[in-house]
Amino acid sequence: MRNFRAKVKRDRYVGLIALPGFLYLLIFNCVPMAGIIVAFQNFSFRKSIFQNKWVGLKWFTKFFHSIYFTRVVRNTLVLNALVLFSGMLFSILLALFLNEFKNQRLKKFCQSATYFPHFVSVVVLVGIMTRMFDTTTGVVNTAIAALGGSKVDFFNSNVWIRPLYVASSVWSGAGWGSIIYMGAITAVDPTLYEAAMIDGCDRFKQMLHITLPSVKPVIITVLIMNIGKMMNLGATKVLLMYNAATYETMDVISTFVYRTGITQGEYGYATAIGLFNSVVNILLLVTANYISKKTTEVGVF
Amino acid sequence: MSSHKAIRDTRSDRVLQAVSYILVIVFTLICLYPLVYVLSMSFSSDSAVMSNSVWLLPKGLSVNSYKTALGDANLINAVKNSVVYTLLATAISVFLTVTFGYALSRKNTWFNAFLQRFAMVCMIFSGGMIPTFIWITKLGLYDSMWAFILSGTLSIWNAILVRVFVRNNIPESLYEAAYIDGANELQQFVLIVLPLSTTIIAIISLYAVVQYWNSYLEALLYLANRKKWPLQVYLRNLLEDVTGTWDVSSQGDEMMQYLANQNRIKYVSIVLSTLPVVVFYPFLQKFFVKGVMIGGIKE
Numbered sequence: 001m002r003n004f005r006a007k008v009k010r011d012r013y014v015g016l017i018a019l020p021g022f023l024y025l026l027i028f029n030c031v032p033m034a035g036i037i038v039a040f041q042n043f044s045f046r047k048s049i050f051q052n053k054w055v056g057l058k059w060f061t062k063f064f065h066s067i068y069f070t071r072v073v074r075n076t077l078v079l080n081a082l083v084l085f086s087g088m089l090f091s092i093l094l095a096l097f098l099n100e101f102k103n104q105r106l107k108k109f110c111q112s113a114t115y116f117p118h119f120v121s122v123v124v125l126v127g128i129m130t131r132m133f134d135t136t137t138g139v140v141n142t143a144i145a146a147l148g149g150s151k152v153d154f155f156n157s158n159v160w161i162r163p164l165y166v167a168s169s170v171w172s173g174a175g176w177g178s179i180i181y182m183g184a185i186t187a188v189d190p191t192l193y194e195a196a197m198i199d200g201c202d203r204f205k206q207m208l209h210i211t212l213p214s215v216k217p218v219i220i221t222v223l224i225m226n227i228g229k230m231m232n233l234g235a236t237k238v239l240l241m242y243n244a245a246t247y248e249t250m251d252v253i254s255t256f257v258y259r260t261g262i263t264q265g266e267y268g269y270a271t272a273i274g275l276f277n278s279v280v281n282i283l284l285l286v287t288a289n290y291i292s293k294k295t296t297e298v299g300v301f
Numbered sequence: 302m303s304s305h306k307a308i309r310d311t312r313s314d315r316v317l318q319a320v321s322y323i324l325v326i327v328f329t330l331i332c333l334y335p336l337v338y339v340l341s342m343s344f345s346s347d348s349a350v351m352s353n354s355v356w357l358l359p360k361g362l363s364v365n366s367y368k369t370a371l372g373d374a375n376l377i378n379a380v381k382n383s384v385v386y387t388l389l390a391t392a393i394s395v396f397l398t399v400t401f402g403y404a405l406s407r408k409n410t411w412f413n414a415f416l417q418r419f420a421m422v423c424m425i426f427s428g429g430m431i432p433t434f435i436w437i438t439k440l441g442l443y444d445s446m447w448a449f450i451l452s453g454t455l456s457i458w459n460a461i462l463v464r465v466f467v468r469n470n471i472p473e474s475l476y477e478a479a480y481i482d483g484a485n486e487l488q489q490f491v492l493i494v495l496p497l498s499t500t501i502i503a504i505i506s507l508y509a510v511v512q513y514w515n516s517y518l519e520a521l522l523y524l525a526n527r528k529k530w531p532l533q534v535y536l537r538n539l540l541e542d543v544t545g546t547w548d549v550s551s552q553g554d555e556m557m558q559y560l561a562n563q564n565r566i567k568y569v570s571i572v573l574s575t576l577p578v579v580v581f582y583p584f585l586q587k588f589f590v591k592g593v594m595i596g597g598i599k600e
Contacts, residue, residue, distance in 0.1 A: 004411070011410040013486035018416060021401025024455050025423045032428025032436045045438070094328065100321035110329045115586055117332055119578045121515030123533045124571050127540040128335045131342075131567070139338060142353045171332065179593050203314040235430070236518045240537065254430070261431040262522065274429035282425060 039272035059272030068256060076233050076252040079162065083169045084226040090170050091177030092219065096207055098178065099185050111182075114175025125172055126240040129164065130155060156245040165241055165250070184218045185211055220296050228288030231280045253277045336575075343367070343568035347561070350568075369562050370569040378528065379535035380573065382446075383514060386531055390450040391509040397455040398505050402463025403494060407486075424457035434522060448523035449531070453512070459505050462596050466501040467494060504592040507585055514577060532574050539563060539570055 008015075039059060041052040063069055094114065101107035117125070133140050133154040141151045154160045188210065196206050235254035242250035253273065261270025337357065342350055346361030354360055370376055405416060428436070433452075442448040471494060479489045495502070517533040524530055530538075578585065 007411040011412070011486075013490075014404055014407050014410050015412065016487065017400045017490055018404030018412070021397045021404070021455050021460065022416070022419070024397055024451075025401075025419070028433075028451060028454075029423045029427060032433040033426055035428045035432025035436055038432055038435060043435070045435075049435075049439075090328075094325065097321035097325045100318050101325070102318065106322075110325050112582075112586060113329045114332050115590075116336075116582065119511055119515075119582070119585060120336075120575060121517065121533055123515075123517050123537045123540075124575055127536065127567075127571055128339055130540065132335060132338065137353055139353070139356050142356070171335075174328070175332065179590055183594055202317075204317045207317070234518075239518070239521075257430055262434065267431055267435060271429065271431040274431055278427070278429055285425065 036271060036275050038268055039275045041268050043267040043271070045267075055268065059269045060276065062269060063273050063276065068251070071248070072251055072253045072256045073231075075250060076231055076254075079165060079238075079250075079252060080230050080233050082162065082166045084229065086166055086170055087173050087177055088219070088222060088226065090174035092181055092215070094174055095178040095181035095185060095215070096211060098182065099211060100203065100207070111175070114178070116175070117172040118176035120172060122237050122240060125168060126237065129168055129241075133164065155241070156243065158246055158249045161241065161246045162249055165237070169237075180218055180222070181215050184215045188214045217296055221292055224288045224292040224295075228285040229281075230284055231277060232284075339568050339571050343572045347565060350565075366565045366569045370566040370573065373562070373566055375527075375535065376539075376566065376570060376573075379530055379532045382529060383532040383574075386446060386450055387510055387513040390454060390513045391506055393450065394454045394456075394509040394513075395502060395506050398459045398509075399463055399495075399498070399502060401455060402460040402501075403467055403490060405460060405464040406467040420457050420460065430522070437523060443523060444525045444529070446524070446529060449516070449519050450513075452519045452523075453516075456508075458596070459508060462592060463498070463501055463505065465595055467498060471497055500588070500591065501595070503584070504588045504595075507581070507588050508592065510581070511578065511585065532570075536570050536574055540567055 035049070038049070038052075040054055040056060041049075042055050043049075043052050098107055098110065101110070132138050135141055135151055135153050140154075145151055152160060154164055192210050193206055196210055201209065231253070233252050233254055235252075235258050238250055238252050238255045239258060242255065254277070257270045257274045257277070260266045260273065338355075341355055341357060341359040343366055344359040344362055344364065345355045346363040347365065349355050349360035401420075404410075405413075405420060407413060410416075427433070437443060437448050437452075442451070475493060476489055479493055484492065515533060516531070517537065520531050520534045524534065
C-alpha cells in the first residue's frame with residue numbers, strides 16, 4: 001500500500017497531464033456507450049433514462065422483420081465493397097505508375113494534384129457533382145446533348161447514383177491512398193532493380209516481380225483492414241447524395257438510423273439498429289485484425 | 302545479340318513509361334477539372350453561366366458573383382462561425398491530443414497499462430449517433446456551438462500518433478538528464494517534450510483544422526439555429542435549393558432577384574469554402590504525408 005502511494009505520488013504530474021483527455025473520453029465516449037441501453041427501452045426525452053419502460057428485444061425484432069433490413073444491409077455492403085476495392089485498385093495503380101516517372105517535377109505535381117481532393121469537404125464534393133451532373137445546367141449533360149445523346153437525370157437514377165458515389169470516392173481518395181504504397185515502394189532496396197536489370201528484366205518485369213511483391217504486405221494489410229470496415233459506412237456522404245427516389249440503392253444502415261432516430265424521433269428503434277451495426281463492425285474488425293496478425297504479423301491493435 | 306536485346310528492352314521500357322505518363326496525367330487532369338470548372342464558373346458573367354457555355358475557362362470575366370457574395374450577410378456570418386468554431390476546436394483538440402498522447406507514451410507509470418486499454422476501448426467502441434445525440438441533448442448542449450466543437454475533439458488515432466512520435470524522437474536519457482537537473486515531469490513536458498514535438502503538433506493541428514472546417518454531420522445534428530450554422534451547412538442549403546423545384550414564375554420580382562443572387566453565389570461559396578485548404582495546401586501536404594508515415598496506416 002505504501003508502495004502504491006509512493007507510485008501515485010511519483011507519477012502525479014503525468015497523471016495530471018493525462019487527466020483532461022481522460023475526462024473528455026469519459027464524458028463524450030463512455031457515457032454514450034452506456035446510452036445503448038436505450039436500445040432496450042421505450043425512450044422518451046420527457047423521462048429520465050432510468051424511468052423508461054423496458055421493452056426487451058422488441059426493436060431488434062422489429063428491425064430484423066422490417067422490409068428495410070435486407071435493403072440497408074445489402075446497400076451498406078455493396079457500397080462499401082465497391083468503394084474500398086476500387087479505391088485500393090486505383091491507389092495501387094497510381095503508385096506503380098508514378099514510380100515509373102523519370103521527370104521528378106512532373107511526378108511531384110501529379111502527386112500534389114491527386115492528393116488535393118482528399119482535403120475537399122464532402123459538402124463541396126457533392127455540391128460540385130450536383131452542379132456538374134445537373135439535368136438542365138450541368139456540364140456533363142450539356143456535353144451529352146451536344147454529342148447527340150439524351151440527357152440523364154443522374155441524381156434521381158438508381159442505375160447511376162452508385163457509380164457516381166464510387167467514382168467520386170475514387171476521385172477524392174485514390175491519390176491520398178497511394179501514399180502508403182508509395183512509401184513501401186521507396187523502401188525497396190535499389191540493388192534489387194540493378195540485379196534484375198543485369199538479368200535482363202525490363203521495367204515492366206521489374207514492376208511485376210520486384211515492386212509489386214514488395215508492396216504486397218501493405219496491400220494485404222490494407223485489404224484485411226478494409227474487410228474489417230465492410231459494414232462501417234458513415235452517413236454524411238450518402239445523406240448528401242441520396243433522396244427518396246434512390247433509397248432503393250443508396251439507403252444504408254447509418255442513414256436509416258439518422259432518419260428513424262433524428263428525423264422521426266424513434267430513439268429506441270434507431271439505437272437498436274445502430275447497436276446491431278456496431279456489434280457486426282466490432283466482430284468484423286476483431287476478426288480482420290486477428291487474421292492480419294496471423295498472416296502478416298501486422299495488427300492495428 | 303546483346304545489342305538487339307538492349308534495343309528491344311528500351312522499346313518496352315518506353316512503352317511502359319509512355320503508358321504511365323498518360324494514365325497518371327489523365328487522372329491528374331480528372332482530379333483538377335472539377336475545381337477549375339467551379340473556379341471558372343465563379344468568375345463568369347451571369348449570362349455565360351445561364352447559357353451553360355462555360356466548360357473550362359471563364360466566359361465574360363466578371364467579379365459580380367464575388368461582390369454579391371461579400372454582400373450576403375448570411376454567408377459572411379457562416380464563414381465567421383466556421384472560423385470561430387475551427388480555431389476553438391483546434392486549440393482544444395491539440396491540447397487534449399498532445400497531453401493524452403504524451404501520457405500514453407510514458408511507459409513506466411502505474412496507470413499506463415490501464416490508460417492504454419482505456420484508449421483502445423474508446424477507439425473501438427462508441428455509443429453511436431443516437432445515444433450520443435441523446436446525451437449531448439441531456440447535457441443541455443443541443444443547439445450550442447459546444448456540441449459541435451466537442452464532438453470528436455480527441456481522436457485516439459491522433460493520440461497514438463503523438464505516442465509513437467514522442468517515443469521515437471525523445472530519448473529516455475533526456476528525461477533522466479532533466480530529472481537530475483531537478484525538473485519535475487510537468488516541467489519536462491513543457492520545457493523538453495513540447496519544443497521537440499513541434500512536427501507532431503503541426504500535424505495534429507492541421508488534422509483538426511481540416512476536420513472542423515469540413516465538418517458537416519455534427520452541425521446538422523446539433524445546430525438548429527441558422528445563425529449558428531458553420532459554412533458547410535450553409536453551403537449545403539444554398540446548393541440544395543436549386544435541385545428543389547421552385548415555381549419561379551409565381552414569385553414576385555423581389556423573389557426573382559433573391560433567387561438570382563442565390564444562384565450567383567453558389568460557385569463563389571464553393572470556392573470560398575475551399576480557399577483555406579488551398580492556401581494551406583503546401584503545409585497540409587507536407588505534414589499530412591508525414592502523419593501517414595508515422596501512423597503506418599492512417600486514413
